[in-house]
Amino acid sequence: xxxxxxxxxxxxxxxxxxxxxxxxxxxxxxxxxxxxxxxxxxxxxxxxxxxxxxxxxxxxxxxxxxxxxxxxxxxxxxxxxxxxxxxxxxxxxxxxxxxxxxxxxxxxxxxxxxxxxxxxxxxxxxxxxxxxxxxxxxxxxxxxxxxxxxxxxxxxxxxxxxxxxxxxxxxxxxxxxxxxxxxxxxxxxxxxxxxxxxxxxxxxxxxxxxxxxxxxxxxxxxxxxxxxxxxxxxxxxxxxxxxxxxxxxxxxxxxxx
Amino acid sequence: xxxxxxxxxxxxxxxxxxxxxxxxxxxxxxxxxxxxxxxxxxxxxxxxxxxxxxxxxxxxxxxxxxxxxxxxxxxxxxxxxxxxxxxxxxxxxxxxxxxxxxxxxxxxxxxxxxxxxxxxxxxxxxxxxxxxxxxxxxxxxxxxxxxxxxxxxxxxxxxxxxxxxxxxxxxxxxxxxxxxxxxxxxxxxxxxxxxxxxxxxxxxxxxxxxxxxxxxxxxxxxxxxxxxxxxxxxxxxxxxxxxxxxxxxxxxxxxxxxxxxxxxx
Numbered sequence: 001x002x003x004x005x006x007x008x009x010x011x012x013x014x015x016x017x018x019x020x021x022x023x024x025x026x027x028x029x030x031x032x033x034x035x036x037x038x039x040x041x042x043x044x045x046x047x048x049x050x051x052x053x054x055x056x057x058x059x060x061x062x063x064x065x066x067x068x069x070x071x072x073x074x075x076x077x078x079x080x081x082x083x084x085x086x087x088x089x090x091x092x093x094x095x096x097x098x099x100x101x102x103x104x105x106x107x108x109x110x111x112x113x114x115x116x117x118x119x120x121x122x123x124x125x126x127x128x129x130x131x132x133x134x135x136x137x138x139x140x141x142x143x144x145x146x147x148x149x150x151x152x153x154x155x156x157x158x159x160x161x162x163x164x165x166x167x168x169x170x171x172x173x174x175x176x177x178x179x180x181x182x183x184x185x186x187x188x189x190x191x192x193x194x195x196x197x198x199x200x201x202x203x204x205x206x207x208x209x210x211x212x213x214x215x216x217x218x219x220x221x222x223x224x225x226x227x228x229x230x231x232x233x234x235x236x237x238x239x240x241x242x243x244x245x246x247x248x249x250x251x252x253x254x255x256x257x
Numbered sequence: 258x259x260x261x262x263x264x265x266x267x268x269x270x271x272x273x274x275x276x277x278x279x280x281x282x283x284x285x286x287x288x289x290x291x292x293x294x295x296x297x298x299x300x301x302x303x304x305x306x307x308x309x310x311x312x313x314x315x316x317x318x319x320x321x322x323x324x325x326x327x328x329x330x331x332x333x334x335x336x337x338x339x340x341x342x343x344x345x346x347x348x349x350x351x352x353x354x355x356x357x358x359x360x361x362x363x364x365x366x367x368x369x370x371x372x373x374x375x376x377x378x379x380x381x382x383x384x385x386x387x388x389x390x391x392x393x394x395x396x397x398x399x400x401x402x403x404x405x406x407x408x409x410x411x412x413x414x415x416x417x418x419x420x421x422x423x424x425x426x427x428x429x430x431x432x433x434x435x436x437x438x439x440x441x442x443x444x445x446x447x448x449x450x451x452x453x454x455x456x457x458x459x460x461x462x463x464x465x466x467x468x469x470x471x472x473x474x475x476x477x478x479x480x481x482x483x484x485x486x487x488x489x490x491x492x493x494x495x496x497x498x499x500x501x502x503x504x505x506x507x508x509x510x511x512x513x514x515x516x517x518x519x520x521x522x
Binding site for chain 1: 405407408410411412413414415416417421425426429432511512513514
C-alpha cells in the first residue's frame with residue numbers, strides 16, 4: 001500500500017449551509033474530489049447542487065464545516081478556479097474576442113500574452129471566424145463556446161460548471177459534451193459539473209454524485225470506469241444504457257425519500 | 258425600411274401636413290377669425306421669411322440654454338447615479354430628494370433663481386438643468402444596479418477590483434438606461450429653457466430666446482410672429498429628439514436589442 005501524499009483538488013468536510021434562519025440547504029456534506037476527476041452532481045431540484053459550486057468557489061460561505069481547494073481556502077484558490085454559469089454571462093457590448101479576453105484582462109495579464117491566448121482558445125472552440133461578432137448575433141451553443149473559451153484562458157486547474165448546457169437543444173448539448181471531453185483530454189483540469197441530465201452525467205463523468213433534497217445531502221455515488229478518450233459512439237453501447245438506468249434508479253430513490 | 262417605403266411614408270406625412278394647413282385656412286374663412294387672433298398660414302410663412310434672422314437668433318439662444326442644461330444634467334446625473342449605486346443605504350437616504358427635483362414646480366422656483374443668479378442665459382440654463390436632472394439620475398441608477406448576479410460573480414471569480422466592477426461592468430451595462438434618461442431629459446430641457454425665459458428672459462430688451470420672444474410678440478399682438486416662434490420651438494424640440502436618437506443609435510446599435518434607428522415610426 002502506497003502512502004497517499006497528493007492533496008485532493010476539492011475537499012468538503014461536514015459542510016452544512018442554511019440561509020438566515022431558513023431550513024438547511026445542505027446538511028453535513030462530505031465529498032473529496034481527487035485531481036483529474038470529472039464529477040457530476042445530479043439530484044432533484046432543491047437538493048442544493050448549485051450551492052455546492054458556490055461554496056467551492058467561495059462565492060458563499062458554509063454555515064459549518066470546512067472546504068479546501070488544493071489545500072487552500074476557496075477564496076485563496078480562486079486564481080486556479082474557473083466558473084461556467086448556466087447562462088453564458090457574456091458582456092453584450094463586447095465582441096466575442098474581447099469577451100474571451102475578459103478574464104485575463106481582469107487578472108492583469110499583459111496585452112501580448114492576452115492576444116495570443118485569446119487566439120489560441122478561439123481556435124480551440126472553433127470560433128475564430130466569428131471573433132468580431134457581438135453576442136446577440138450568436139446562437140445559444142456558440143455563446144456557450146465563448147463562455148467555455150473565456151473560462152479556459154486563465155489556465156484553471158478546477159472547472160466549476162453549473163448546468164452549462166441546460167438551455168441548449170439536445171443536438172448542441174451532445175456536440176458540446178464531446179468537445180468538452182476533447183479539450184479535457186488535452187488540458188487535464190478537474191471538473192465539478194452540475195446537471196439535470198442523466199445521459200450527460202454518464203457520458204462526461206468519472207464519478208456521479210447523486211444528491212437528495214430537503215436537506216441537501218449525498219445519497220449515493222456511482223463510478224463510471226470507462227476508458228478515455230470517450231467518443232459519441234459510447235452513447236449507443238449497452239454499458240451506457242445500463243449505467244444510465246442505474247443512475248436513474250438512484251435518482252428515483254433520492255426523490256422518494 | 259427600403260427607399261420606396263421611406264418615400265411613401267414621407268409623402269403621407271406631407272399630405273397630413275397639407276391637410277392640416279388647409280383645415281386651418283378653412284376655419285379662417287368660415288368663422289372670419291381676425292388676424293390678431295389667428296393669422297393665416299400664409300401670414301405665418303411671411304413672418305418666418307421676413308424675420309428669419311431674429312428667429313434664428315432666438316432659436317440659437319434657447320438651443321444653447323437647453324443644450325447647456327441637458328449636458329450639465331447628464332454630467333451631474335451620471336455622477337450622482339454612481340454615488341447612488343454604491344449602496345442601497347445611500348439610495349434610501351438620498352432618493353427622496355431626487356423626487357423633490359421632479360415634483361417642485363419650476364414656476365415656483367424660477368423667481369428665486371432669478372433673484373439669486375440674475376436674469377439672462379445663466380439662470381435659464383440653470384432652470385433647464387434642474388428640471389431635466391431627475392430622469393437622468395433615476396434611469397442611470399436603475400441601469401447601474403440591475404446587473405445580473407451571475408455577471409458580478411463572474412467578475413469576482415477573476416478577482417476583479419471594485420473599480421473594474423464599476424467601469425467594466427456596471428457603467429457599460431447602464432448605457433442603454435442612461436439613454437432612456439437622456440431622451441426624457443432632452444424634451445424637458447427644451448421646455449425648461451423656454452419656460453425659464455418667460456421669467457428670466459433676457460438681460461437686454463428686445464433680444465432673447467424663444468420663450469422671451471413669445472412673451473414679447475404676444476404683448477405686441479404680433480400673432481403671426483408668435484406662431485412663427487411656436488413653430489421654431491417645435492423644430493428645436495424635434496432637433497433635440499433626433500440628436501439624442503442619433504447618439505443612441507451610434508453607441509448602441511451594434512450590441513443592444515432596443516437601439517432604434519433614428520427614424521419616426
